[in-house]
Amino acid sequence: MIPVLSRFLAGALLAALSGLATADCPRIVSQSPYISAALDWLARGHCIVGVSRYDTRDLPRTGGVMDPDAEALAVLDPQLVLTSNWAAAEAMQKVVPAGARLLQVDGFASLADAEAMLRRIGEASAVADLDARLAVWRRDWQAAAAAVGGQGRRALVLSACSAMPYSFGRGHYVGDAFAAAGFVVVESAPRLRHIRPGEEIEDLLSAVDVLDPEVVFSLDRKDAEQCNALLGLLPVPVIHLDGANFFHPGTGLVAGFAELADKLR
Structure with a gap:
């Protein structure tokens, strides 16, 4: 009672x-x-x-x-x-x-999975103009991705501003997004790879040595006190991006591609 x-x-x-x-x-x-x-x-x-x-x-x-x-x-x-x-x-x-x-x-497996996630949530919450919203989003992210101009460069995409860094493969929404922007995502793990002592790849220097990228993208967290110190020692260019545009599937993708294109220019 x-x-x-x-x-x-x-x-x-x-x-x-x-x-x-x-x-x-x-x-x-x-x-x-x-x-x-x-x-x-x-x-x-x-x-x-x-x-x-x-x-x-x-x-x-x-x-x-x-x-x-x-x-x-x-x-x-x-x-x-x-x-x-x-x-x-x-x-x-x-x-x-x-x-x-x-x-x-889910929403984290691919760009298509992110769209499916948005659709399921929209249907469940009775969004009347759902089809129109998704069509505009799809058009906008595809245009923003095309404007990036990855040109087939080999890219390693990391989150290195947490306790242990990890990298994104093609079986993850983030890896799929960078592939859509024209990069060859070098991470061979199907979804995520945790980079830490005792694993196949123990640190960021080893990751660059094994995976051989031309450029590294660091998706940074605004609330992180600091990023992995080895980012500053990598022998390839490191481009920092606002991770918030990529960590939430779908919603910040257009802004993420816009920042990516701007940083590459």
Whole structure:
């Protein structure tokens, strides 16, 4: 039995949140920042009533991708819970409130997968002009990619501003994006390679030696205190880009290509 005070607080919270989602969209919980970014791009950001602990927006927290908070979800009374397919479907079904729809998406496998992710989220959140939005996005990113002019240069694409650097292969959205911009992505791992001691490639110098790129692209995180020191010692050009345009599939791609073209000029 829920205590009277707890019931009162839950009711008060729901009343306070009632204005966040309007009649034209469902009450949505987003369990990942990249899903929140997709909802913003789809003009469904105002439908979000709860977010994961990793999100920066000022909304109630509902745990993480792998450990959602069942009590927080129940209080928010969502109609749609969106999360990554990294979480086990059976575990998610146990914590999603009765009557709420659970939708798990990916988006990180390729550009086509990113578009499929945007479409699934758009359909689930009742975006009326979804086809038109996706058509414009596809046209714009293809034009922006063509303007980059990679010219078949061998490229190593890294995220080196975290605890351990990793590189992107063609089986990842980022690798596919750089291939679309005209580069030959040299990473041979199918999706991601973690570069760290004890692995086949132990550091960034070894990565350049083994994979033989003509240029290295570093996707930087604004919140990172520092990037890997070896970036400054690599014997090939290193071009730094705003990682935020690539870490969230689809939503920042046009801006990412525009910055890439500008840096190459």
